[in-house]
Amino acid sequence: MKKLKRWVAIILGSLLTIILVLVLYVLLVPLKTYEVKAPVIKVSSDSISLAEGKRMAVMLCQQCHLGKDGSMSGALMEDGPFGTVYSRNITNHPEFGIGSYTDGELAYLLRTGIRNNGTYTPPWMAKLPHLSEEDIHDIIAFLRSDDPLVAPSTNTVPEPKYSFLSKALIKFGVFHPLEYPGEPISPPDTNDVVAFGRYQAVAKWDCYSCHSLDFTKLDVMEPEKSVGFFGGGNPFEVEGSDDVILSANLTFDQETGIGSWSEADFVRAIKTGIKPDKTMTQPPMTPFTMMTDAEAKAIYAYLKTLPVIHNEAVK
Ligand code: HEC
Ligand code: HEC
Structure with a gap:
């Protein structure tokens, strides 16, 4: 009996020590930085690229990066379980914005999540691992332009304060940088309406991440393997209340x-x-007013090809 007690004490003691070491590791060891293996690129900025780049920046970046001064100068984004997080000043200011990034460093960040100082931006900064090379270039061309949205702003935002949860998720590799693609990604074949629709819904406008079951169960590199792919049910907080709104099921189930x-x-x-039914979609589903009819129709054609999911929760 005594022996048993001693063993239990030793095992419990060891477990507690391991937990303590892990907690101290999360709390005290700084987050790691990564080597920036930025490609050497120089984007061209003709009027067509700039217009397309602006359309993407308005639909993909502005909702998080728009500051009080009306340019993309950064704002408070999340003050909750992940800590206090600010989007950053991404105007052309050389010191306060991203004027010091090279085109290649921007492409590297947008694909992998690694900034030009080697730090990693967790999932709350958008990543575009499947976007075509051409589309990435257009966004960068726009970020470099003299458009009022990116005109140099001196606005500064505080450094993020990650919560214990965020630090643990980063340190144990649940949140991690993505691979930079080995080969340039080609644009979709515009004559193949389903392939074009998949590109819009998955690679470009990122509909699938909100419209699958759970942000933590996405497969970012192989989106089709995400749990409940396009079956909806992903919960979002309703601003100013304790209510939660679930994303809609975009598969062709008749009932849900x-x-x-x-x-x-x-x-x-x-x-x-x-x-x-004449009701309006609720935030965070904001209308994609700048989307073309051809893109919207192609998304419809693509969604129609997906396995149907019956999701009672979102009826
Ligand atoms: C869902 C919100 C969100 C969206 C959408 C978003 N970002 Fe961000 N972005 C952030 C946050 C938050 C950070 C800061 C991350 C941190 O501090 O860990 C950030 C950081 C950045 C940085 C790094 C700036 C620096 O100082 O190093 C750049 C550049 C950037 N974003 C560009 C973009 C572009 C371009 C788009 C659109 C394609 C975009 N972001 C879309 C939230 C977002
Ligand atoms: C930021 C998360 C988010 C993104 C990105 C997003 N949605 Fe939504 N969407 C939602 C939520 C949440 C709802 C449920 C709210 C509602 O219906 O009012 C919704 C509702 C919808 C509805 C209404 C469906 C119904 O049955 O009522 C459609 C259609 C839709 N989204 C299509 C899209 C498409 C297409 C894209 C990409 C171009 C997209 N969404 C991107 C979150 C998002």
Whole structure:
């Protein structure tokens, strides 16, 4: 009996020591920095690239980076379980913004999440691992332009304060940088409407990450392997209340998805926010007003090819 007690004490003691070491590791050891293996690129900025770059920046970056001065000068983004996080000043200011980044460093950050100082931006900064080389170049061309959205701003935001949870997720590799693609990514074939639609829904406008079951169960490198791919149910806090809103099921289930929607219903809902029953989509689903009809129709055609998911939770 005595022996047993001693063993239990030793095992418990060892477990407590291990937990203590892990906690101290998360709390005290600084987050690691990475080598920046930025490609050497120089983007061209003709009027077509700039216009496309602006369309992407407005639909993909502005919602997080827009500052009080009306340019993309950064703002408080999240003050919750992940800590206090600010988006950053990404205007052309050489000191306060991203004027010191090279084109290659921007491409490297947008694909992998590694900044030009080697630090890693966790999942709350967008990553574009599947975007075509051409589209990445267009975003960079826009970030370099003299558009008022990116005109040099001296706004500064505080450094992020990551919570214990965030630090643990980063240190144990749940949140980690993505690989930079070995070969340049080609644009989709515009004559293949389903492939073009997949590109819009997965690579470009990132519909799948909100519209699958759970942000923590996404497969970013192989999106189709995400749990509940396009079946909805991902919870979002409703601003100013304790309520939660679930993302919609975009598979063609008759009862819980968009199986009864026509192509015209779908195009109108994503471009204007008006659903077939005349109600409006709620935040965080904001209308994609700058999306072309061809893109919206292609997304519809693509979603129609997906395995149907019946999701009672989002009925
Ligand atoms: C969901 C919110 C969100 C979206 C969308 C987003 N970002 Fe960010 N971005 C952030 C946050 C938050 C940080 C800071 C991360 C940190 O401090 O860990 C950041 C950091 C950056 C940085 C690093 C700046 C520096 O000082 O090193 C750049 C550049 C950037 N974002 C560009 C973009 C571009 C371009 C887009 C659109 C393609 C975009 N972001 C979309 C939230 C976002
Ligand atoms: C930031 C997360 C987010 C992104 C990105 C997003 N959605 Fe949504 N979407 C939601 C949420 C949450 C709802 C449920 C709210 C509602 O219906 O009012 C929704 C609702 C919808 C609806 C209404 C469906 C129904 O049955 O009521 C459609 C259609 C839709 N989204 C399509 C898209 C498409 C297409 C994209 C990409 C171009 C997209 N969404 C990107 C979060 C998002």
